[in-house]
Every structure is written in structure tokens, then in C-alpha cells.
Amino acid sequence: MILELDCGNSFIKWRVIRQGLPGLVLGGVVDSDEKLIEVLAATSGLSLRHSRMVSVRSAEETQKLVALIAEEFGVETQCASSARILAGVANGYEAYERLGLDRWLALVGAYATVGKACLVLDLGTAITSDFVSAKGEHLGGYICPGMPLMRGQLRTHTRRIRYDDVAAEEAQSSFAPGRSTAEAVERGCALMIRGFAASQLTLAQQYLGDDFIVFVTGGDAELIGDVTPGARHMPDLVFVGLALACPLV
């Protein structure tokens, strides 16, 4: 079995797959290294032979988790690293090593899946978009705050924006003008994100032409479901790229 990890700024997405077999054994989302180890240790029948990881955390945090996995399960973890070219895609950043590895693997995974021009939208702690041409040239992209950051900034920098998770959840049922703080903030931020997504489609047409595939991934993907008709919702897009970046040898 192969352990695959996508370590974002807030959560660790993990899954276990079988070598050469389709379908996953199991997977989930946790908010700390300790939780990850706990969940895996409690899984019966787990026999890890390989482990691979993509991390946008600091090198120290990443190494700490690699060491924990070695200690607990006796496997080395292969970590994805930056590249100028991978699986027929050329990194578009001036300093290629500065492009977030989650973005890089998602866009490589997208292009490898369809072999056509792609727009990749990832809605996590931050929201990112990336443009890949039909020839596999990464043209660059955009970064903006995601829902957790927008909400957090409003709470942190105002005195009177305060509401709980239940109110937040309830507020998300419509886009009507808010009649409470929770509704006003939740709907306002969601509309900003939807506006961002719509503008990405316009930019994609401009930079990629009419024939491109939209991929949407990340924990908040459903926020833009109906503004990106025809888009492919692929929660495991980063893992597709991860397998290409860290093939088993």
C-alpha cells in the first residue's frame, strides 16, 4: 500500500492506495500530524510499503512529519520537489522553485489527464488559479485569499463581526442580501470568490482560446460549482500530479 499526503496550510489530506490497482483503500482530512498518525495507527490491515508527500509547509515542519512516519510505520517518504518540466508541462514561473508545489502538481495532474489547455482552480486556505496552454506551457496564475482567510480577516480587524460556525453554516443556504452579520459576511465573501472564478473563465478564454478544460479542486470547491459549468470537480487532482512527481522505482 502507498500512503499519499497533501500537506496544506490548514489541513493534511491523506489517502492510501494499492500499488497498480485502481481505487483507494481509505482517505481523509486531518488538522495535525498527530491526528494523522493516530488515524493511520488505528487502521487495521494497513501495510505501508511506500509513502509520498507534497507539502507547502516549511522544510522543518515537512521533515518533522517525514520523521514521524518513518518512526511509526517504517517507511521512507518521497517528497515532491520543484521542477522546470514534468510530464510534458513547463513551469511558467520566472523562479520555478517559488511556485507552490500544490499548484504545480495540480496543474501537471490536470494537463496529464486531458492533454489539452486547462484552467485549474484550487479553493483552500488560499485560492489559486493556473493556466496551462494546449502545448503544456504553464502561463502562470493568480493567488487570492480563500474563504477561511477572508472570514478570519473580517473577524480579526473589526470589533462587531462575530458569529459562530452554526450561524455560518445556516447563512450559506442562499445569496439573498444578508439580514444578519453571519449572512452578510458569508454571502459577501462567497460572492467575491464566485466573481473571481467568473473572471478566471474570461481570462482563460483570452489566454487559452475557446478549447480548454476547467478543473476545480480544494475543500471549498462547491462554492463555485454553478459558476463554472462543465468544470471537472477532481478532489484528488494534487494526488494525480504527486504520482507523476514521485513515481515508485
Ligand SMILES: Nc1ncnc2c1ncn2[C@@H]1O[C@H](COP(=O)(O)OP(=O)(O)OP(=O)(O)O)[C@@H](O)[C@H]1O
Ligand atoms: N472534510 C473537510 N475537512 C476540512 N476542511 C474542509 C472539508 N471539507 C471542506 N472543507 C473546507 O475546505 C477549506 C480548506 O481547503 P483545503 O483543505 O483544500 O486547503 P488547506 O489545506 O486548508 O489549505 P491549502 O490551500 O494550503 O491546501 C476550508 O474552508 C474548509 O472549511
Ligand SMILES: CC(C)(CO)[C@@H](O)C(=O)NCCC(=O)O
Ligand atoms: C498559494 C498556496 C498557499 C496555496 O496552497 C501555496 O501554493 C503556496 O504557498 N505557494 C507559494 C507561492 C506561489 O505559488 O507563488
Ligand SMILES: [K+]
Ligand atoms: K491546496
